Amino acid sequence: MSGADRRSEVDAGAVALSGQLGKTIQRLRKAYNLSLSELAEQSGVAKSIISQIERNETNPTLATIWRLSQALDVSIERVLASADDEPFIEKTTRVDTPVIFSEDGKCRLAVVGWLKTVEWLQWYDFQAEPDGVLESEAHQRGSVECLSVLEGEVEVKVADAIERAGPGETLRYRCDRPHAIRVVGGKPAHATMVCFMKAALME
Incomplete structure (x- = not known):
């Protein structure tokens, strides 16, 4: 996957996320009667x-x-919830799913993950023909x-490390360096791919 493709996904996710996150943080802060300065002091996040x-x-x-949610004594899920907290069901049709x-x-690679989480969590449906190779730049x-x-059956290569996996097996690997997925065994492959970005690991 090219860097441009990933940047466009991140940009789209950022827009989706920022559209409601700010209102939720402000609403929760005011519900606890906290000033910006007080929330900054309790969370360790700069007032600005x-x-x-x-x-x-x-x-x-x-x-x-996470720091803000701890200071506001709510879960991250609550912070990321919609401003009115109403239940919802979203449906993306096959035609609307980016590929x-x-x-x-x-x-x-079908992009089946939620755009609101694309900055730290990306989820794909991977399907490939025999001998297909997906090369990716470092994330x-x-x-x-x-x-x-x-x-x-697939083979993943990261630097000099190579490992294979078949049905029911999962490979976890660092993707902050060039890596490649190759279909082996002469048969088509189908897998789910989840990428946890740096923010999710809070390294």
């Missing part, structure tokens, strides 16, 4: 950063959201990818 978050002028890392192909055209430092094989 909190102000920017509330005005939707910046997109915080998961580590920052990315490898350079050889044999590997297909953010500290990022980890998990590849769970449903059908077929």
